[in-house]
Amino acid sequence: xNYLERIEAKLAPHREGLLNHRxxxxxxxxxxxxxxxxxxxxxxxxxxxLLKVLQRKICCVDIPxxxxxxxxxxxxxxxxxxxxxxDDDGRGGFGSxxxxxxxxxxxxxxxxxxxxxxxxxxxxxxxxxxALESPVVPAAARPFVQQTFQIIxxxxxxxxxxxxxxxxxxxLPDVFQKIVDxxxxxxxxxxxxxKYYLERHIGLDGDEHGPMxxxxxxxxxxxxxxxxxxxxxxxxxxxxxxxxxxxxxSAAIGERIAG
Numbered sequence: 001x002n003y004l005e006r007i008e009a010k011l012a013p014h015r016e017g018l019l020n021h022r023x024x025x026x027x028x029x030x031x032x033x034x035x036x037x038x039x040x041x042x043x044x045x046x047x048x049x050l051l052k053v054l055q056r057k058i059c060c061v062d063i064p065x066x067x068x069x070x071x072x073x074x075x076x077x078x079x080x081x082x083x084x085x086x087d088d089d090g091r092g093g094f095g096s097x098x099x100x101x102x103x104x105x106x107x108x109x110x111x112x113x114x115x116x117x118x119x120x121x122x123x124x125x126x127x128x129x130x131a132l133e134s135p136v137v138p139a140a141a142r143p144f145v146q147q148t149f150q151i152i153x154x155x156x157x158x159x160x161x162x163x164x165x166x167x168x169x170x171x172l173p174d175v176f177q178k179i180v181d182x183x184x185x186x187x188x189x190x191x192x193x194x195k196y197y198l199e200r201h202i203g204l205d206g207d208e209h210g211p212m213x214x215x216x217x218x219x220x221x222x223x224x225x226x227x228x229x230x231x232x233x234x235x236x237x238x239x240x241x242x243x244x245x246x247x248x249x250s251a252a253i254g255e256r257i258a259g
Contacts, residue, residue, distance in 0.1 A: 003228040014239035034110040042141040050164040104193035140248020147241040162231035165213040167238040
């Protein structure tokens, strides 16, 4: 069994638990998908943070510029950044996948105040922890973002690449797309923008960015067993954090519907 197969085998039960989570049975109305998006948008945001720290570490983003040492890694990261940060927005323009998600939240009536307030705090110079401590930030989103930034701040590039590779949105099962399609009909097209986001982001993840991220991880870890062990630990911790987030969203849906 090679390094990558070993990680995938270790992740298999965690992935199974996520793909068959009760959360998907509870998303049965527009109000449920609104709650989901109000929490999940923080995962969309910190995915971009993982990507940008990889770009910073692998590509030269400093002045004066010097040639990057890892040309293959630089190419892979820049290709992913191009689509993730400036994709076709479906309206003749461009936007990040976060922008597409935020736009879809507004269309369907999800509350964007928590993520907007969080980003406003960061723009005003607040630390990540200070921004997360705002009472408007969903409680279940805090530990998820904190776990991601623990990996980022530890600085090990193989661990960061692994969290990026194995924490992608292919963790949303095919049934989720079907749920969104059905709810979009019921809601008179209010989820049309969300459908577009899913098509662009998850489609690119599976067909292009996933394989690119896997090649990048191979390139970074090479045959260094210690680096692969760090990559494995980061991948497992990322999926455990995602499961905890899913549990929190499930509880929040129950509270919202009961209320």
